[in-house]
Amino acid sequence: MQPQYIIVHQQVAPYVAHIQLNRPSELNALNLQLMGELRDALKLLDSDDQVRAIVISGNDKAFAAGADIKQMAEKSAIDMLNIDQFSTWDTIKKTKKPIIAATSGFVLGGGCELAMLCDMIVASETTRFGQPEIKLGIMPGAGGTQRLTRAVGKALAMEMVLTGRMITATEALHAGLINKIVPVELYLQEAIKLASEVADMSPVAVKLAKEAVLKAFDSSLEEGLHFERKNFYLLFASQDQQEGMKAFTEKRKPVFKGK
Numbered sequence: 001m002q003p004q005y006i007i008v009h010q011q012v013a014p015y016v017a018h019i020q021l022n023r024p025s026e027l028n029a030l031n032l033q034l035m036g037e038l039r040d041a042l043k044l045l046d047s048d049d050q051v052r053a054i055v056i057s058g059n060d061k062a063f064a065a066g067a068d069i070k071q072m073a074e075k076s077a078i079d080m081l082n083i084d085q086f087s088t089w090d091t092i093k094k095t096k097k098p099i100i101a102a103t104s105g106f107v108l109g110g111g112c113e114l115a116m117l118c119d120m121i122v123a124s125e126t127t128r129f130g131q132p133e134i135k136l137g138i139m140p141g142a143g144g145t146q147r148l149t150r151a152v153g154k155a156l157a158m159e160m161v162l163t164g165r166m167i168t169a170t171e172a173l174h175a176g177l178i179n180k181i182v183p184v185e186l187y188l189q190e191a192i193k194l195a196s197e198v199a200d201m202s203p204v205a206v207k208l209a210k211e212a213v214l215k216a217f218d219s220s221l222e223e224g225l226h227f228e229r230k231n232f233y234l235l236f237a238s239q240d241q242q243e244g245m246k247a248f249t250e251k252r253k254p255v256f257k258g259k
């Protein structure tokens with residue numbers, strides 16, 4: 001069945017797929033159906049050999065203005081528990097291929113959490129990041145207190161989470177939340193360019209390197225170093241390692257196959 005709230009572009013550049021969140025009349029508010037469609041699309045792309053990197057965008061006005069408040073407004077704690085929306089987020093988190101968020105306009109609440117679940121963020125200069133849940137009498141629930149704090153540090157995270165203040169793209173860049181800022185006409189193009197750079201690398205090395213960087217968030221240094229070393233050794237079993245090093249000595253561009 002065709003998704004209703006996302007558009008999937010299989011090949012926007014060689015080996016690069018693009019998912020556009022497409023619920024513009026609600027500023028891409030992340031209702032349960034949209035999140036389910038996103039999860040299913042990512043699962044398919046993650047197992048597609050023709051895809052090596054994925055870009056997720058919204059539109060110029062909003063990447064996503066958060067979870068759908070209208071859908072949540074009447075829910076009880078037990079409804080929320082039974083709906084178990086976070087199992088969808090947990091599946092998205094397991095995506096092994098790199099995901100780049102291309103953001104513009106509002107990146108709020110669950111939208112900010114979704115962008116932070118991605119591996120890199122390319123933002124337009126009009127992007128505003130925020131965790132405004134506190135203004136609704138709730139708090140972030142999909143990683144906002146954890147990933148934001150790890151990315152920008154305690155002082156700014158506390159301020160954003162406790163006051164709901166939005167930060168500009170410039171502040172986000174200085175705080176280390178995002179990778180780059182570009183003019184609004186270019187953010188999607190730049191994100192696809194960055195994804196293409198990654199897609200040029202060995203997909204098996206990219207997969208294991210992404211996994212190792214993410215490991216830094218939930219392990220001690222010793223444990224993380226141990227994990228890194230195992231992945232490093234494992235790559236010497238790949239044809240891509242042989243190709244990469246051979247191409248270096250032959251002074252040519254490597255052709256990686258993901259094997």
Ligand code: HXC
Binds near residue numbers: 025029111133136139
């Ligand atoms: C449902 C939303 C929405 C949201 C916007 N809309 N955000 N609907 N859930 N999160 C809808 C509006 O109701 C409106 O529809 C339409 O989108 C346009 O929004 P406006 O408010 O008219 O636009 P504007 O005046 O430009 O203001 C933009 C805005 C504001 C500042 C982003 O919409 C806003 O504050 N939105 C809520 C942001 C927020 O609190 N996010 C956190 C949600 S909680 P109608 O039909 O009225 O025209 C959350 C928890 C995550 O994310 C938990 C884990 C998943």
